[in-house]
Amino acid sequence: MRILLLGANGQVGRSLQRPLAGLGEVICATRDGRLDGGGVALAADLGDPAGLALALDAAAATVIVNAAAYTAVDRAESEPDRADRINHRAVGEIGAWAASHGAAVVHYSTDYVFDGRGDRPYREDDPVAPLGAYGRSKQAGEQALQASGAEQLILRTAWVYAAHGHNFLRTMLRLAGEREELRIVADQVGSPTPAGLIAGTTAALLARWRHLPAGERGAAQGVYHLTAAGACSWFDFAQAIFERAHAAGLLPRRPRVVPIASADYPTPAQRPAWSVLDCERLQTRFGLHLPAWEQGLREVVEALAAARSA
Numbered sequence: 001m002r003i004l005l006l007g008a009n010g011q012v013g014r015s016l017q018r019p020l021a022g023l024g025e026v027i028c029a030t031r032d033g034r035l036d037g038g039g040v041a042l043a044a045d046l047g048d049p050a051g052l053a054l055a056l057d058a059a060a061a062t063v064i065v066n067a068a069a070y071t072a073v074d075r076a077e078s079e080p081d082r083a084d085r086i087n088h089r090a091v092g093e094i095g096a097w098a099a100s101h102g103a104a105v106v107h108y109s110t111d112y113v114f115d116g117r118g119d120r121p122y123r124e125d126d127p128v129a130p131l132g133a134y135g136r137s138k139q140a141g142e143q144a145l146q147a148s149g150a151e152q153l154i155l156r157t158a159w160v161y162a163a164h165g166h167n168f169l170r171t172m173l174r175l176a177g178e179r180e181e182l183r184i185v186a187d188q189v190g191s192p193t194p195a196g197l198i199a200g201t202t203a204a205l206l207a208r209w210r211h212l213p214a215g216e217r218g219a220a221q222g223v224y225h226l227t228a229a230g231a232c233s234w235f236d237f238a239q240a241i242f243e244r245a246h247a248a249g250l251l252p253r254r255p256r257v258v259p260i261a262s263a264d265y266p267t268p269a270q271r272p273a274w275s276v277l278d279c280e281r282l283q284t285r286f287g288l289h290l291p292a293w294e295q296g297l298r299e300v301v302e303a304l305a306a307a308r309s310a
């Protein structure tokens, strides 16, 4: 396979570089052609239709993995057109290119396509009803890719974090050094998912999917939920982060963590209250295992501690 990895500097993109390399030749692309940590990549700005088209032609990939996205949930409320351009229109263009060149697309979406008012984990075909501009743009991206006619896998994940990049875990560790007390919402529940788990699972899935006979491959395409198992609130997650990080020697002292209601932490975007995803389909169809979120947290904190002492 000749794989184009869009968004190679993001949390998921960076984590994908190594596992995808085990499947074929990987062409990394970033917005400006620079790879974090050094090195050059193909320049592919999803905000620029002409530039994106040139990059797709230049890479001539058989599989496109799109890990690029506009992920600033609150900022999307004040620039919905930009979020839509990157999370929706560009995805449609990637799909159209793939459809006309016989390539497949692996794309990521989010738990924020749901309104969070369900009473059981969301299944892939449950109705979507995003609460904000980010979720709407991601939902539109899913639809555009499905309508493009390209072979596709759409992996909906949630609450992504890693030892690198912008995420809740890194925000919490930073704030722990600055404040005695943190107030964290306890009425939003989801499944914190390490970027490394998403990346490893994506590579395993892609390998198995591509080996299916064409007819079965077509039948197996579509939307899959992919998160760590179990669920917690952001408050629970913060507490677990501080406990683990303290035990690993990353934090001299733990801040006090106070559970609050979303109403007491006003943000531009409304977030789903309960966005747990049912990941059975992915696991049974492809024989993949998704471990508990607590295990993922242990591994990411260990990686941070190892990097600190290196």
Ligand SMILES: NC(=O)C1=CN([C@@H]2O[C@H](COP(=O)(O)OP(=O)(O)OC[C@H]3O[C@@H](n4cnc5c(N)ncnc54)[C@H](OP(=O)(O)O)[C@@H]3O)[C@@H](O)[C@H]2O)C=CC1
Binding pocket: 007, 008, 009, 010, 011, 012, 013, 030, 031, 044, 045, 046, 047, 048, 066, 067, 068, 069, 070, 071, 086, 107, 108, 109, 110, 111, 138, 156, 157, 158, 159, 160, 161, 165, 166
């Ligand atoms: N983060 C999360 O909690 C969740 C993420 N997801 C989805 O998972 C996928 C991966 O997300 P994640 O890795 O966490 O996101 P990140 O925000 O860590 O990475 C996104 C990457 O996309 C790049 N990007 C943004 N705009 C453009 C553009 N115009 N052209 C090219 N590249 C661009 C960013 O580059 P730059 O740094 O230059 O802006 C960044 O490297 C996305 O589809 C996201 O919607 C789903 C659920 C939860």
Ligand SMILES: Cc1cn([C@H]2C[C@H](O)[C@@H](COP(=O)(O)OP(=O)(O)O[C@H]3O[C@@H](C)C(=O)[C@@H](O)[C@H]3O)O2)c(=O)[nH]c1=O
Binding pocket: 071, 072, 073, 110, 111, 112, 157, 158, 159, 160, 167, 168, 171, 182, 183, 184, 185, 188, 234, 265, 271
């Ligand atoms: C910093 C901070 C945040 N919070 C709250 C705000 C929010 O409800 C919650 C998490 O904050 P974040 O900004 O990390 O959350 P957010 O950026 O909304 O995270 C989402 O990102 C997108 C890309 C997704 O697709 C989702 O799955 C989800 O991961 O914690 C507090 O309650 N106290 C605090 O001190």
Ligand SMILES: [Mg+2]
Binding pocket: 071, 072, 073
């Ligand atoms: Mg955020």
